[in-house]
Amino acid sequence: MHPPSRRTFLALGLLTALTACTADPRGDRPAGPGPTRDPDTPVRLRAIAATDLLLGAYDNLLTVPGAQTALLQPLRDDTVQHRAALVQGLPTASPSPTSTPYRSLPTLPELALMEHRTAEAHLHDLAEVSPALARLLASVSASNALHAAALGDQTPITTPDAATGGTPATAAAAVPALQTALSAEHAAVYGYGVVGAHLPDDAQRADARTTHAAHQAQRDAWQRLLTTLTAAPTPAAGGYQLPFAVTSPTDATKLAVHLETRLTTAYADLLTTVPAPYRLPTATALRESTLRARRWGAPATPFPGIPG
Known part of the structure; x- marks a missing residue:
């Protein structure tokens, strides 16, 4: 595993089928299994x-x-x-x-x-x-x-309303995916500290502060959920490697777009692995990152989080 300073945002690129059983029309024996629905x-x-x-x-x-x-x-x-x-x-x-x-x-x-x-x-x-x-x-x-x-x-x-919980086995299965979500938010919190530091003291910096607070709140929500599952939340790394150097307001805005776009992909991917009771909060996080990415200037896409 790389030391914390080498952790990179790019790494975050990150019914049972029912069988119909019906009675035989003549009433003298049950019919066999019907087609799977x-x-x-x-x-x-x-x-x-x-x-x-x-x-x-x-x-x-x-x-x-x-x-x-x-x-x-x-x-x-x-x-x-x-x-x-x-x-x-x-x-x-x-x-x-x-x-x-x-x-x-x-x-x-x-x-x-x-x-x-x-x-x-x-x-x-x-x-x-x-x-x-x-x-x-x-x-x-x-x-x-x-x-x-x-x-x-x-x-x-x-x-x-999100019906999180489920069986102990379901809860245990959710932990790896939720830890991945938490790690993504740790990285976003770090990244928005950089974004805000390179924006002028104007409406954009205020937006960066608001977004930074939103990611802190989402990070805290994943930590609380993991704690209720008796799992120790993954701590933040000491530092994260940025995808490019940030030295100007233009770079800072570009980094904000990158952060939110990578989060949409991370959350969309998590929806294929997180157990069903935890899909709704994951989808909510995907939507919020999609809206923020657009506000920072990301190009529109018909399928946020799903490249291509």
């Missing part, structure tokens, strides 16, 4: 239906003379990619997704609210689906939250 399919269909409503709303708005095409078209393009990714996981024998067309002409605030509510809806089934779909839904939800913010919605995304 994929728990992801109904969740995908619901997510596709919500996405189709968004696409209909975008299409309606884009037909209006003088529509804000420069704002709306990239968001619609992201939504098309969301739908393609959600459809890709459907079994070939699944019924075709259906949705109710959005027939009225929404205002921008109404469209922002639709994006906001879709971001929330994608998080309701995280504990019930496969790890791969949980990662995709959390990423798409973060993108929907970005869209809502771009359209003017500044209200926080409300998430379902």
Whole structure:
């Protein structure tokens, strides 16, 4: 293991299937096991239906003379990619997704609210689906939250209550992933100390202070969770190697983008390994880093945390 001074941010780049048993139609013997049902399919269909409503709303708005095409078209393009990714996981024998067309002409605030509510809806089934779909839904939800913010919605995304805990075996299995999340936040706290030190005493430095405090709070939350699982939280390293030299406000802003973007990837990856009861707080952390990365100037992406 490298000594603490060599630890690098780059290293952080970081239902059981139901069997249908039915009675024989003649009533004289039970039928054999039926086909295995994929728990992801109904969740995908619901997510596709919500996405189709968004696409209909975008299409309606884009037909209006003088529509804000420069704002709306990239968001619609992201939504098309969301739908393609959600459809890709459907079994070939699944019924075709259906949705109710959005027939009225929404205002921008109404469209922002639709994006906001879709971001929330994608998080309701995280504990019930496969790890791969949980990662995709959390990423798409973060993108929907970005869209809502771009359209003017500044209200926080409300998430379902996180039912963390589970069996002792589940809790024990969560420890490695939660330690990874904690290490990522230790690095972010260190990094924002550097960011703030190289920004002028203006609104940007105030933003850096606020973000630094947010990462301290997230670090503390992971530490408390690990403590409840009777695991000793991993301490912060004595120092972290930066990905590049920071000597100016421009470098500091670039570092902030790097920190948040790397965190989105780390949290998206964790969603494929963290046990189901711990997916929601991980998805929440992914969304918050996505929003912060965008505020610092990161380019928009339809799938935050999922490169390519």
